[in-house]
Amino acid sequence: MLRSIAIIVVALVLVLGITPGALAQTPENAAGTSEGSVTVYPAPPEEPLSEDFTITVAGQAAPVYVCRVSAMPFNQVWPGYQRPIDQTELASFVYWDMTAPVEVEVVSARPVESVAIRPTARGIQPQVEGNRIRFHLDTPQQLAVEVNGWHKALHMFANPPAVTVDPHAAGVRYFGPGIHRPGRVTLQSNETVYVAGGAVVYGCFEAADATNIKILGPGIIDSSELERYFGLTDESKYLDNFGGCIHLVRCANVTIDGPILRDPPLWCLSAFNCSEIQITHIKLIGLWRYNADGIDLCNSRNATVLDCFVRSFDDSLVVKGLSYYKDVPISNILFERCVVWNEWGRALEIGAETASPEISQVTFRDCDVVRTAEIAMDVQHGDRAAIHDVTFERIRLEVDDVNYAPQIQNGRDATYTGQPGHRPHFLVLVILRGAWSTDRERGTMRNIVVRDCSTTGKLLPPSALSGFDETHDVKGVMISNMQINGKVVTSLEEAGISVGPFVSDVRIEAPNGGETAPGTGKKILFLGNSITLHGPNESIGWTGNWGMAASAVEKDYLHLVLRALSEMPESGFSAPKFRVLNIADFERQYATFPIEEKLREAIDFKPDLLVLAIGENVADLTTEESKAQFHTSLDTLLKAFQKDGDPTIVVRSNFGPSPTKDPILKQAAADVGALFVDISALAGEEGNYARSERPIAHAGVAGHPGDRGMKAIADAIVDAIKKGRKP
Template sequence: MYKFYPVPEKPSELYSIQIGGEAVPANPCRVSAIPFNVVWPGHQRALEQTEEAAFLAFEADGEITLKVKTNGPLKPLCADTDIAIRPLSKGIKAAVAGDTAEFTLPGPGQYTFEPGGMNRALHIFVDPPKDYGKKEGEGIIYYGPGVHDAGRIELKSNQTLYIDAGAIVYGGIIAEDAENIRIVGRGILDNSKSVRGKDGGYTAGSGTPLGCIKMYRCKNVLADGVIFRDSGVWTATLFNCDCVTFDNIKAIGMWRYNSDGIDFVNSANGLVQNSFLRCFDDVIVLKGLKGYDTRNVENILVRRCVTWCDWGRNLEIGAETCADEYRNIIFEDCDCIHGAHIMLDIQNGDRARVHNLIFDNIRCEYSKYQLEPIYQGSEDMKYEPKAEPFLPTLMYAHLYRGMWSKDMLFGENRDITFRNIQIIADPGLPAPPSGFVGAEEEHKTHDIKIEGLYFNGKRLETLEEARVSLGKYTENITIE
């Protein structure tokens, strides 16, 4: 069984797609074309640094076969086309007949179809059947199929925002001191009409808020099923929040400066699961910021997610860590299908004691098409890619003071486990590097365990073989 969603905008022309003999349109989205970035310069990125991609969203309850043909700027498919269907851990292969690729997806989940490299990908979101309940009644804000210009959407306690399949809602969500909020549906919340001020401000007055979701001191929040597109800054930001769940959300079309995915800021008891995020900055990140730092970051679980990082880090602590403690944090059963700087990162730039942190069963993919991330040094500087592929760092943990540090105090990294980490690399690529660094004798990075690190199926048994470098003020870092 499958059900297609209406597309109430001009469909993407990059792909012609058929499922069960029926033509299925895909939505357009803009993504970063090159890893070229700068600290906010007072204006938005140049469109020449971006490109159009596409995404297809529908519902299915089992295996489903797609036929895909490339159009427009994409080269026609042929038997020699280097096609990747990610996550690679799913083992999905395409058969090319003439100019059409045919492949079968195993069921609900998030996938990418990449013909001949990382550019202009087709993102495929297969939703499991789900009934989100009533569409009208007290406390329900409902948007049905069609295009809606909502602007600022302010949610109060005990409210549901229901964005149904086939709806595109232009706007952003704000909530303060509220509880029992639901943001559900299979439609699109598009933040493209938000405008960032020259000072880089993260508020937008009465207009469309910057970012798809901003919540302050909220509790018991669920975001389920919704597609978030083209965020003006961080896609979903939670300040001093408690008990927030993201389930089967999709973040796509993030090309603007600082378009992180999900940022837990001095928040606790969070869950992110079954979701896809492609972002032009850190994807899922736990931060501690001044002004909110009376609360610790704790009891966060991220599982069964697919991440694509066009700049920054895939799964991250920091860089701002203004909190007394980060603890009881688990990232598990995730696929990092593309990275930029670092896949699994602990950037402890402030006073936090980071401990009881686990990365478990994480699959990190390395592509021969990966470009090196470069800071843009001037307005007229052009991105010049190197001939050889770039390898993002796999694992990193350090203590430091940098441009984002506010405490001007060192913290501590300890009792951190990397378990069953799988590196899936294109033929000819070496294992990626990793590293651990402390700050001073009283502020170390220590007691780090690597329990199973695999490179294309081969277990790496020594730190040297795993390309792990140890800096100053590190202690008891082991691999087994």
């Protein structure tokens, strides 16, 4: 028996990278020690503890556990193997119960140069003396303590008194202090799981078609010993052997209160077609593997998530509609008083899967997003649902001064090369056909309220709203009392919100009742071909409704240009209204194309900035006559937009050198005083093609710019606008 215990300890040491000297000592009171207002639970002797911090709470020493977390925003679609350890690091966490204010002292093993306690909205000001950090806590709450930056952070879970159960009562599965390895546990109706303080349960809890289930207690549920064996493309796998810490299918009357969920192989806590769910005071930590979502409520209703902490390496608090239950409506979902640290994807999200007839009455309220990789508040509508009555209220986003850009890993040996200065989005509302869409039809979005939301930090996060077409649109968005670094914004431009096509009735309110409709900022028109905009086409395997072949809408050159201009106050385009038009027909029929007729709506839009991005579909100009005709047609096109206005015009070259077409594009730009951007050299670098970034079956799609190429195009256009460069 002693030999088997030693093997277990050595295995944990090897997996977590902890030295044996950091292991906990045998506790005298395994049930927890209470002194006055604080209860501390000793750790199991076999459990590795942190070497980075020691902590006392109201004078009591509290064990500091370890968890593996992501060290960088570097991710890929499930490749059939788990994420390598060298992309991770060890962080620390501690928990206790409290009933009254307490003093906390943290001793850091590293010299202390700076300390940040998040959420910063809590206003906790530490006292630092040498390597000792002291502060006061009035109430139970969840915090992240960052010493010298966010790496190797300390997470604090100060809990209200834990609920208790009779260990011997019928239907109770009781896990007392110590290490347990039950593996996968399938729960039946009317069962209660209790994970006591000081317990670490290696395994997971699953249930299907069960009612009146409870999972309670302040201890730890760790799923690190479970293997993942499938990707997320086969939704039938979602319902069987899923492998997260807690996985529920078609269950009702579920209560989850208190436990710490650590290191799942993919989604941490998921519920599919469930109802009457109450989730409170749970803490999700150590989510570093591929698709390590936090809490996913899929095709469920009447669910409440309160006072929880989620640090996840994928979407954090999520409402989804999956095709397996595509006829089940989703309604009455509330996330409230949660703390979110998002290291990939979205923090608060509906989507991207929205296969449901209706998604309504979803509220995210009073939540702190201490970090997000991509988007803080997101409705990414990829399927047919009628989404309506969604509220984001009192959401507080913190943007780090040094924020590294998320990056897709292309190949097993690829290394992370992301740079600091990344600006995540604050709010995104978008209807699209994306990689996770399963419905043929798009849906709608109505009555979205963003109230009393704020962001702090040196890097202003942009926001973007966009519909799909005239039928599948976004209508009715109210933004009220939005604050940026404490200042209430009074216009879309000031808020950095770009309003795209098929969006209407967007209003922004200040406390004095002022209201600004969309389109008060300047207008931008993009005329291009498939590189600018290409709708879904199953015959070539293209599912996007954006510039081909970016991996996502926000990564095509058009949206990168919009984002860059919105971050340049001097550009005057900080809240642009923009339109996009694919004019490949003009390229193919430039000699006979009826410009005034076909482009009348675009001309009447009267853009302040016109970006003309064409040429690839123009047949090679082999005669002087064809060259002259192409020049004449370009001249007519550009001057049509100068008749009743004076727009800034940007004309780009072909993506790839064209000795016959590029000189004419350049001359046509010069003739009307436009800026010319030469991007022809980009095609000479294989890394700029989509085929270099991901497998694409269709050669035509693969030969379009990928994310890197799109960024290079956008950078060239923005640079020309900055410099006012003319041919």
